[in-house]
Amino acid sequence: MTRDGRRGIVSALFAIAGALYAFWFGFGYAGVHPNHAGVFLVPVEDRVDAPLPMRPRHTVLVVVDGLRRDAAETMTSTRRIAAAGQCRVSDQGTYTFSRPEYALLSTGLEVDRNGARSNDCADPMGAESIWQIARQSGLVVAGSGHLDWFDELFAGGFDRFRLAKSHDENVFDVAELADLNLFHPLYIDEAAHLHRPASPEHAAAVARVDREIGALLDRLDLTRDVVVMTADHGHRDEGGHGGVQPDVRYVLACFGGLGVARVENDAATRRPFDGRVTAPALSLLMGLRFPKHMRAGHGEDGLDALWEVTRFDDAAYVADRKAAVERFREINRVALEGHLGGPPGTWSRLEAQEAARVTPKLYLMAIVLFALFGARVVLLGLDARRVVAMLAWIGFVVLATYLVHRRLMGELDFSAINRKEAFLPKSFVTTGLAVLLGAGVHALSSARRGLARYVDDASTLVMLLLAANMGHIFVYGWPLPFPLPSTMIERYFPLVGSFALLTSSLATLSAGLLLARRERDANR
Numbered sequence: 001m002t003r004d005g006r007r008g009i010v011s012a013l014f015a016i017a018g019a020l021y022a023f024w025f026g027f028g029y030a031g032v033h034p035n036h037a038g039v040f041l042v043p044v045e046d047r048v049d050a051p052l053p054m055r056p057r058h059t060v061l062v063v064v065d066g067l068r069r070d071a072a073e074t075m076t077s078t079r080r081i082a083a084a085g086q087c088r089v090s091d092q093g094t095y096t097f098s099r100p101e102y103a104l105l106s107t108g109l110e111v112d113r114n115g116a117r118s119n120d121c122a123d124p125m126g127a128e129s130i131w132q133i134a135r136q137s138g139l140v141v142a143g144s145g146h147l148d149w150f151d152e153l154f155a156g157g158f159d160r161f162r163l164a165k166s167h168d169e170n171v172f173d174v175a176e177l178a179d180l181n182l183f184h185p186l187y188i189d190e191a192a193h194l195h196r197p198a199s200p201e202h203a204a205a206v207a208r209v210d211r212e213i214g215a216l217l218d219r220l221d222l223t224r225d226v227v228v229m230t231a232d233h234g235h236r237d238e239g240g241h242g243g244v245q246p247d248v249r250y251v252l253a254c255f256g257g258l259g260v261a262r263v264e265n266d267a268a269t270r271r272p273f274d275g276r277v278t279a280p281a282l283s284l285l286m287g288l289r290f291p292k293h294m295r296a297g298h299g300e301d302g303l304d305a306l307w308e309v310t311r312f313d314d315a316a317y318v319a320d321r322k323a324a325v326e327r328f329r330e331i332n333r334v335a336l337e338g339h340l341g342g343p344p345g346t347w348s349r350l351e352a353q354e355a356a357r358v359t360p361k362l363y364l365m366a367i368v369l370f371a372l373f374g375a376r377v378v379l380l381g382l383d384a385r386r387v388v389a390m391l392a393w394i395g396f397v398v399l400a401t402y403l404v405h406r407r408l409m410g411e412l413d414f415s416a417i418n419r420k421e422a423f424l425p426k427s428f429v430t431t432g433l434a435v436l437l438g439a440g441v442h443a444l445s446s447a448r449r450g451l452a453r454y455v456d457d458a459s460t461l462v463m464l465l466l467a468a469n470m471g472h473i474f475v476y477g478w479p480l481p482f483p484l485p486s487t488m489i490e491r492y493f494p495l496v497g498s499f500a501l502l503t504s505s506l507a508t509l510s511a512g513l514l515l516a517r518r519e520r521d522a523n524r
Contacts, residue, residue, distance in 0.1 A: 011459035012512035018462045018505035025469050026498030033117030036153075038126035039482040040113055040350065042335045043292045044328045050320035052287030052312070056226040056258045058177045059286050060216070061278075063105065064209055065098065065147075066189025066241070068197055068234035071206045072252035073267045077213035081229055084222040085260035086309065088273035090253035092233055095484065096241045097414070098189075101232035101275070102150055106130055106157075108279040108294030112351075112483045116153065124155040127293040130279040131157030134180045137288050144171045145184030158182075172216045180286065183216070185209055192235040193419050197247075226257035226285050230278060242414025243488055253278070259285045261311035273309075274302030281309055284321055296328035297336075297347045303328075351483045358475055358485075365471040372467055376460050389445075390457050397438035397461060401500055404434050412496060413488030427499040435503045439511075455515050458508040465501040469494065 064072070069089065072078050078087060092101055095111040103109070103116035106129040111117055114127045131154045134141045143150055143161040146169075151161040159178065164171050167187040174181075188205045195201040213229065220227060231251040233241045241248045253273050265271065276295055283290050284306055295301045303325050312318050336345030340353065377387055402412065408430050409416040417423045442454050472494050476485055485491050 009512065009516050011455045012509050012516065014459050015462055015505040015509035015512060018466045018501050019509070021466060021469065022498045022502035022505065025473075025494060026502070033480055034121035034123070035115035035117070035479050036121060036123040036125050038109075038113060038115045038293065040339075041109075041127060041293045042296075042332050044290075044296070044331045045292060046289040046324050046328070048287060048289055048317075048320060048324075050314070050316040052259075052317050053314050054258070055287045056285065057224045058179065058181065058220060059226045059282065060177070060181045060183065060220065060228070061105075061282065062183045062213060062216075062227065062229040063102070064188055064213075064229065064231050065184060065186045066192050066233065066235055067206070067209070067231035067251065068192075068247055069250055069252045070247070071188075071197065071202075072229075072231070072254075075206065075210040075213070077210050077217060078229065078252060078254050080214070080217055081227055081254040081256035082265075084227075084256035084262070085254065086256075086263035086265065087252055087254040087270060088305075088309075089270045090230055090251050090273045090275045090278070092231075092249055092251060092275040094244050094249070094488075095414075096233035096243065096248050098147075098232050099149055099153065102153060103127065103129075104275055105230065105232065105278045106150070106154060108276050108291045110276055110295060113295075114293075117480065117484070119149075122149070122152040125153050128291045129154040129157055130282050130288075130291060131180070131182070133283065133288050133291060134286065135159065139179035139286075141180045141182075142174070142178035143182040143184070144174055145182070146171060146186035147184065150182060150184060170212055172212045177219065180282075185212070189235075192239050194239070196239045197235050197237060220257070222257040224258055226259065226282075227255075228278065228282065229254045230275070236410065236415050238410060238418065240410070240415045240418035242417055243411065244413065245411070245415055248415055251275075255281070255285075255309050257285075259310050259312055261309060263308075271305075271308065273305055277302045277305055281306055284310055287317070290324060290328065294328065295347065296325070296332045298329050298333070300346060300348055301329070354481065355483055355486060358481075361475040365468075365475055368471065369464060369467055372463060373460070376463060380456055382456075386453075390460060393438065393442055393445075393457050394461050394464070396441055397434060397504075400437045401431055401434035401496070404437075405430050405496060408433075411488070413492050416492075417495075427496065428503065431496065431499040431503040434500070435507045439507060451511060451515050451518070455508065455511050458504060458511060462501065462504050462508050465497065465504055469497050469501055472497070 093104060093110055097119050099119045100111040100116040103114040103125055104111060107114050107127040109127050114125065116125060131141050135157060141158050143158045146164045146167055148161060148163045151158055167190060171185050172183050188209055191202040191205040230253040234247045234251055235241050236245050236247055279291050280294055280303060333345035336350055337343050340349060405412060409426055443450055
């Protein structure tokens with residue numbers, strides 16, 4: 001067999017290995033996220049020593065799944081709640097999937113540490129939730145929604161949970177209100193996924209939830225009751241969430257009723273709010289202890305907003321709860337200093353320290369990629385001109401992948417995943433188009449040895465992509481560490497990287513087999 005024949009067979013085998021790894025890594029990547037036991041949890045035992053003189057008769061949390069802030073601002077129901085309190089712009093963090101946000105809203109703990117990092121894990125959370133606190137305090141807790149994920153995540157958190165049979169069912173239409181109530185409609189999120197937020201279908205869904213929340217408000221007396229309305233996340237214009245775009249990350253949170261401070265503002269003057277403070281705010285309004293694992297740290301927890309959102313006449317209760325917040329902060333500081341080996345004991349310092357552990361691995365990974373490329377150059381016996389040409393072509397394919405992705409799917413982050421069943425073929429097409437563009441450019445730029453050179457260059461690209469995909473596990477671990485990778489491309493790379501590896505492997509396999517067949521036919 002000639003050198004080209006051997007080259008074709010070897011590259012084909014290499015491509016098969018790359019394709020198999022791409023399937024395993026790409027489809028298994030969601031499994032590296034969840035860690036529902038929690039990470040770096042600091043438990044703080046709390047109790048209310050100066051009880052709230054008058055607890056709300058009913059407390060209601062409405063989580064309108066997928067409701068963008070701009071849509072919420074148009075709703076009559078949000079204006080009604082604001083008239084009895086205030087609305088704020090709530091920051092839901094950098095990991096805007098549903099289960100992680102349900103955990104953030106319920107525990108006061110960010111996704112990095114609450115451990116709910118995907119929608120695929122239904123294990124109960126290790127961090128304590130407002131639902132469990134209320135039940136342990138002797139209150140009746142009820143939920144009603146189109147999903148039972150809240151009930152799955154917080155074991156023992158609900159006395160009863162009504163799961164609607166279809167999206168046509170009104171989750172707000174319950175016979176009796178409990179002490180603490182969760183209402184969780186899903187149809188706005190579905191409309192945004194299926195039809196985009198600017199669609200008539202989405203507008204109809206917003207109008208529907210406005211009517212249904214309005215009917216709920218008619219049942220409440222906000223001189224005796226409390227209502228909080230928010231969303232887990234928004235949607236980008238194309239539909240989809242998971243990333244950090246403003247339309248995805250920032251939602252409207254409205255507080256109204258007994259104990260809520262009345263602040264007149266409009267869409268242009270909304271005060272900021274940290275979504276992690278939702279559960280502590282509910283605790284404060286209901287006269288309950290704070291969630292034991294909530295984020296607490298001087299200047300980095302958002303808890304000072306509690307005293308802006310609420311207003312109580314009882315000075316003893318306010319003093320008791322402010323002292324509790326300071327106790328949380330102090331216990332967290334001591335725990336952090338013990339872990340860090342000294343002051344300052346801050347979460348930002350711990351996050352920086354843990355993130356720094358990745359840097360040496362990134363440098364080592366870069367060295368490995370460089371060494372693999374160098375070894376490949378030596379084995380192929382390439383001169384300097386061919387090395388430059390190969391690097392230029394690989395760079396073109398990488399750039400084409402990025403540009404095609406941005407054009408067809410948006411930014412390289414999780415918001416590109418509108419729906420899984422659509423994401424998979426779109427990703428295959430996107431990376432496939434980039435590979436075809438690369439093949440076309442290579443064919444135009446190569447001489448008579450074009451196919452052999454393409455096999456060399458394409459198999460080299462497969463080798464580097466395979467190493468990079470494997471390197472992601474080496475650098476970031478399995479499951480993902482605390483804190484989560486800081487940039488979305490770091491989190492998203494295994495998805496686009498695995499598809500790029502798959503399509504490049506298929507192209508290399510085809511070219512390698514064609515080269516081997518051509519050489520076989522020439523030697524007959």
